[in-house]
Amino acid sequence: MTYLVAEHPELHVHFAGTPLFEAKDLAVPARFSHGALAAAYGVDVMVFSVNGVLRVGDLAKRILAGVAATSSPRTLIVGDVFRNRPTELADMAQRVFAGAPVDLDVVPTKGEAKNALTLLWAKLQAKQPKTAVTGPRLAEVPESVAATADLRDETGRLHIDRIADVFGLTRAALARAVGSTPQAVAKTPNAESLQPKLHPFEEVARMRAVTRNDATFRKWLNQPNPRLERKAPLDFLSNGDPEPVIAMVSNFLTGATT
Amino acid sequence: MLRTRALLSALAGIAGRPHTVTAFRAVPLKPFVAYVQREGRPNLRFMSGSRNRYNLAGTSCLYVAEEDETARVELRHGFDGIAVDEAIFQVQCELTRVLDLTDADVCAALDVTDKNLFAPWETANRPTATQRLGEVVLRGRRFDAIRFPSNAMRAVGKVGINLAIAEATAHDPVKVTVADYGDPKA
Numbered sequence: 001m002t003y004l005v006a007e008h009p010e011l012h013v014h015f016a017g018t019p020l021f022e023a024k025d026l027a028v029p030a031r032f033s034h035g036a037l038a039a040a041y042g043v044d045v046m047v048f049s050v051n052g053v054l055r056v057g058d059l060a061k062r063i064l065a066g067v068a069a070t071s072s073p074r075t076l077i078v079g080d081v082f083r084n085r086p087t088e089l090a091d092m093a094q095r096v097f098a099g100a101p102v103d104l105d106v107v108p109t110k111g112e113a114k115n116a117l118t119l120l121w122a123k124l125q126a127k128q129p130k131t132a133v134t135g136p137r138l139a140e141v142p143e144s145v146a147a148t149a150d151l152r153d154e155t156g157r158l159h160i161d162r163i164a165d166v167f168g169l170t171r172a173a174l175a176r177a178v179g180s181t182p183q184a185v186a187k188t189p190n191a192e193s194l195q196p197k198l199h200p201f202e203e204v205a206r207m208r209a210v211t212r213n214d215a216t217f218r219k220w221l222n223q224p225n226p227r228l229e230r231k232a233p234l235d236f237l238s239n240g241d242p243e244p245v246i247a248m249v250s251n252f253l254t255g256a257t258t
Numbered sequence: 259m260l261r262t263r264a265l266l267s268a269l270a271g272i273a274g275r276p277h278t279v280t281a282f283r284a285v286p287l288k289p290f291v292a293y294v295q296r297e298g299r300p301n302l303r304f305m306s307g308s309r310n311r312y313n314l315a316g317t318s319c320l321y322v323a324e325e326d327e328t329a330r331v332e333l334r335h336g337f338d339g340i341a342v343d344e345a346i347f348q349v350q351c352e353l354t355r356v357l358d359l360t361d362a363d364v365c366a367a368l369d370v371t372d373k374n375l376f377a378p379w380e381t382a383n384r385p386t387a388t389q390r391l392g393e394v395v396l397r398g399r400r401f402d403a404i405r406f407p408s409n410a411m412r413a414v415g416k417v418g419i420n421l422a423i424a425e426a427t428a429h430d431p432v433k434v435t436v437a438d439y440g441d442p443k444a
Contacts, residue, residue, distance in 0.1 A: 115287060115343050122290070122345075210286045211340055220340055226413060227336035227380050244380040247315075248336055250308040255285030255344075256321040257332040257408065257420040 011121040014043040016066060020078060020110045027114075028121040045120055047113065050079030060092045063104075076116055080108040147209035148202045157190040158198040166205060167234065168218040177238045200242035204233070207249045259387035260369045265394060268368050274355025274401045281322035281351050281421055282329035287343040311379050312392025312404055312422040319396050320428035321420060322349050328408050328418030335410035350435040351421065353402040357395055360407055360419060376409045392422060402427040 010029035013019075023030040033043075046066045048059065063075050082089045089106060107113050151166065153159040164174040171189075172182040178197035185194065211217040221234040225248075228236065233245045260268055309315040323329040326346055333344060358364055359375060374387040385393070388406070395401045403423040411418030428434050 119287065119345055209289050210342055216340060220337065223339070225336050227378065229378060229381050231381075243309075247309045247380055251310055251321075252333065252337060253286060253289055254308070255283050255329075255333055255347075256308070256310055257283075257323050257329065257410070 011117060012044045013047055013117060014045070014066075015047045015049070016062060017049050020047070020049055020113060025114060026121075027118050030117065030121070045074040045076055045117065047076045047078060047117075050077055056088050056092050063092075074120065075104050076113060076120075077104070077106045078108075078110065078113045079106075082106045147207075148205045151198075151202055151205060153190050155190060157192070158195055158202060160185045160189040160194060160198065163198055163201045163205075166208075166214055166217070167201060167221060167237070169234075169238070173238065177240060179240060200246055201237065203246045204237065204242065204249050206253060209253070259371075259374050259391065262390065262394070265368065265391065269357075269394065269398075269400065272357065272364060272367055274357055277351065277353045277356040277358070277403075277405065279324050279351050279353075279421075281324050281349045282326040283322045283347045283349060284326075284329040284333040284344045285347070286333070287345050290345050309379070309389075310422075311386075311388050311409070312406070313396060314385060314389055314393055317393060317396060318425045319392075320349075320423040320425070320434070322347075322351070322423065323408065324419040324421065327416075328411050328420065331414060331416075331418065332408060332410045332420070335413060347436055351403075351423070352433050352435075353421075353423070353427065354433070355400065355402045356405050356421075357401045357403070358405045360405055375407060376412060396422065396424045399426075402433060 010031050011026070012031050012033070013023070015032065015034040017034065019032050019034050023032045046063070048062065050059065059077070066075070089104070092104075105116055107116050151158055151162050153162065160174055160178075161171055163169075164171050167174070169177070171185060175182045175185040178194060180194065180197075185191070188194075205217075207220075208214065208217050211220070221237075222232050224230040224232055227248060228244055233248070236242060236245050259265070307313075307316050307318045310319075310321060313319050323332055329346060330344065333342065334340075359368075359370060365371070365375075368391065370387065370391065377386050377388070379386045379389060382389075392404060395404055401424065403421045405419060405421055408418035408420050423434060
């Protein structure tokens with residue numbers, strides 16, 4: 001189900017033990033507390049860190065005490081003890097929550113715990129849409145747009161050198177890809193006439209919202225791609241045929257199946 | 259595949275079948291969270307209108323997978339080597355009129371071959387057979403959705419099923435409900 005919360009300015013995380021990281025390490029507004037569960041108030045999620053061998057029953061009792069103290073049905077267990085024991089986890093959930101709505105997650109690492117908490121915050125922002133709404137494209141959200149902000153210069157125009165750098169191309173190669181000449185782009189690398197031809201590169205570069213560095217992005221650009229008849233995405237861009245790559249990236253950012 | 263007039267005639271002879279399923283959609287986590295931060299709530303339908311296997315650019319429809327594994331594999335198909343944190347949506351579908359292309363009889367009636375079903379659409383210079391079929395079906399009113407085999411799962415030697423849900427149906431709160439989104443996976 002989707003949790004309906006009108007306003008939820010921050011995520012209150014209560015660690016049943018020492019916090020694994022700081023609230024500022026999360027990408028969303030968060031408040032951390034820890035210690036005795038009975039003292040916790042307004043908790044969105046309880047976090048249990050588990051190392052080594054643990055009896056399911058013991059953990060169940062601790063979670064049950066936490067639920068009673070905080071009224072929060074959401075529990076995150078960090079540790080790999082249940083990773084390969086889903087039956088035990090399901091059994092524990094049944095015992096602890098006795099059929100009530102439950103949101104019990106297990107993640108093996110601190111990094112995934114951060115992701116899980118970030119997503120929970122998003123979940124708490126959610127309102128189930130009552131009517132149809134078609135919002136902006138995911139590819140147009142600030143995070144995606146910000147991923148290409150460095151392709152534009154101080155005038156706001158796309159700059160051929162900046163794009164060439166990110167895509168791992170020489171200025172001359174990029175000039176040819178957009179139907180210009182090295183001499184022409186050297187004179188005005190952010191020319192008005194170049195903007196429509198450079199825009200497809202900006203659309204493809206929105207993928208940098210997901211890739212963690214430009215080396216990864218460039219590697220992907222240069223690898224033969226099974227969806228492009230084993231040609232590399234950069235081949236299409238260099239040959240003035242960016243549309244197949246744009247369609248791929250756009251569907252990737254919106255999670256459309258193919 | 260059949261030409262348009264014959265296709266319309268063949269479609270008229272096919273009854274859409276009811277189909278209830280909890281479907282899945284995987285999206286990259288970072289842009290999604292940024293979206294929620296900006297909009298204050300998720301619009302989980304995310305119909306971009308981008309060209310895809312069963313639609314041309316400008317035709318909005320909702321693509322989901324019938325298995326969460328299929329959704330994850332679909333997200334990564336063609337993006338090997340890129341570590342993606344993802345959010346998975348569950349989409350409850352109570353569809354009443356589905357054109358099922360996993361049914362051999364339906365494919366035979368429409369003269370749709372495996373080659374058609376799995377043909378690359380990204381590099382095609384003209385509308386593919388599935389795009390032509392999708393434009394007729396998804397813009398018409400006789401069907402809620404097209405059910406079709408996943409090319410991404412096929413590429414990894416598995417079988418998975420996808421749905422392309424018509425825009426009007428995707429906005430019908432009786433037929434399509436975005437139920438939840440779950441754990442991010444690295």
